[in-house]
Amino acid sequence: MSPEHTGSKKGPDYPMGRLTSLERAMQMLGIASQAVIPDFPPDASGEDSVGAYLAQQGRLPLLTRVEEQQLAGQLVLGEKSAKKLIAHASSLSAEARERLTENIVLAATARDMLIDRNTRLVVSQARKFQNRGLPLLDLIQEGNLGLMTAVRRFDPDRGNRFSTYATWWIRQGISRTIAFQSRTIRIPVHLSEALGHLYSAFQELSQTLGREPTPKDLADHTGLTLKKINKYYAVLRMQPMSLDKPLDLDDPASDSLNDIIPDLAPSVQHETDQSALRQAVRKAFASLKASPQDKDILAYRFGLYDGIDHTLRQTGAKFKMTGENVRLIEKKLLDILRQPQYNLSPDYLD
Structure with missing residues (x-):
C-alpha cells in the first residue's frame, strides 16, 4: 500500500526548535527525510486511518537493542560530520567533503529508520490518552513529534533502550498538547x-x-x-x-x-520507568558500597523507602546541598550499581 493510501507523507519534518547540525546539513545537501509520517486528512476517521497506517508500518520489524545502538551511533557520527561540513565547507578538499557527506547520508537513513520502526509505539501510547478532548489522529501526530525529539536527543552511550527513552518524549508531547489545547484559553x-x-x-x-x-x-x-x-x-x-x-x-x-501550564515533569530518564527502577534498585541497595548519607540521598531521590520520588531540587533542599551536587552523587552511585555484581539492567540505571 502506498503512502497516499494512508495519508502519510515523506519530507524533512523536524520538531519545533533549533535544527541540529545534522538537520541543517541535510537541508544544505538537499537530503529529504524518507520517514513515513502520517498526515491524516481532516475528514479521516480515527480507527480506519490508524488501521491502514499500522498495516503499512506493521510490516517493518522492530529494532533490537544492538540495532538501536548501531543506528544511534551513526547519528552521532553524522552530527559530528555535519558540524565539520558546515564550519569548514569552503576549505574542505573534495575527498573530505565526500567522506563527511557519506556519513551524513548514513545518519539521515538511521534517523528515518529509528522513526519508522517506532511509529507503532506512538500509536500504542496515543490510545492511552483517548477521550481526553483530542481526536486519536491528533494525538498520534503530536506523539510523532515527541518521537522525533527523542531521535534528536538520544545518547547511545547511556546504554538504555531507545524505545524506553522515546516513550517519555512521546507521552510528554501528547500530554502537553492535551493540557494546552483541550481548554478554552481566554487570553490573547x-x-x-x-x-x-x-x-x-x-x-x-x-x-x-x-x-x-x-x-x-x-x-x-x-x-x-x-x-x-x-x-x-x-x-x-x-x-x-x-x-x-x-x-x-x-x-x-x-x-x-x-x-x-501543566506541572513540570521530572527528567526524561527518571520518568520512563520509576516503579521498575525502585524495585530493581531496592534489591541491590543493601549491599551498595557507599556512605550512609549518599545512600539516603539516592533513596530519597528515587523514593526507595516510601515510593515517593523527588526532583533534584527537592532532594537538595532536604539534604542542604545544590541540585547539581545531588546529580553528581546520583551519577556516582548509579555507576556503581551498573557493575556486573549488582545484576541490574542498564534500562533501570539512566
Whole structure:
C-alpha cells in the first residue's frame, strides 16, 4: 500500500526548535527525510486511518537493542560530520567533503529508520490518552513529534533502550498538547503561543542544564531578547505571584497559571520507568558500597523507602546541598550499581 493510501507523507519534518547540525546539513545537501509520517486528512476517521497506517508500518520489524545502538551511533557520527561540513565547507578538499557527506547520508537513513520502526509505539501510547478532548489522529501526530525529539536527543552511550527513552518524549508531547489545547484559553492567542514556546524551552533547558534556566539562558536558547523573556518569565515560571492570579489583569475571568501550564515533569530518564527502577534498585541497595548519607540521598531521590520520588531540587533542599551536587552523587552511585555484581539492567540505571 502506498503512502497516499494512508495519508502519510515523506519530507524533512523536524520538531519545533533549533535544527541540529545534522538537520541543517541535510537541508544544505538537499537530503529529504524518507520517514513515513502520517498526515491524516481532516475528514479521516480515527480507527480506519490508524488501521491502514499500522498495516503499512506493521510490516517493518522492530529494532533490537544492538540495532538501536548501531543506528544511534551513526547519528552521532553524522552530527559530528555535519558540524565539520558546515564550519569548514569552503576549505574542505573534495575527498573530505565526500567522506563527511557519506556519513551524513548514513545518519539521515538511521534517523528515518529509528522513526519508522517506532511509529507503532506512538500509536500504542496515543490510545492511552483517548477521550481526553483530542481526536486519536491528533494525538498520534503530536506523539510523532515527541518521537522525533527523542531521535534528536538520544545518547547511545547511556546504554538504555531507545524505545524506553522515546516513550517519555512521546507521552510528554501528547500530554502537553492535551493540557494546552483541550481548554478554552481566554487570553490573547499570541500570548498563549508565546507561553507555549517558552514553556517548551524551559523544560528542555531544565533537563539539559540540570537546573532551572535563568531568563538569560532562555534568551540565548530561543533567540528572543532578554526584555521579551522577562516580560513572559513572571507568567511562566518562578515569580512570587499566585498561581490563581488572572493572566489578563483587565479580565478577572481570564485563565490563571493553573489553567494553562501543566506541572513540570521530572527528567526524561527518571520518568520512563520509576516503579521498575525502585524495585530493581531496592534489591541491590543493601549491599551498595557507599556512605550512609549518599545512600539516603539516592533513596530519597528515587523514593526507595516510601515510593515517593523527588526532583533534584527537592532532594537538595532536604539534604542542604545544590541540585547539581545531588546529580553528581546520583551519577556516582548509579555507576556503581551498573557493575556486573549488582545484576541490574542498564534500562533501570539512566
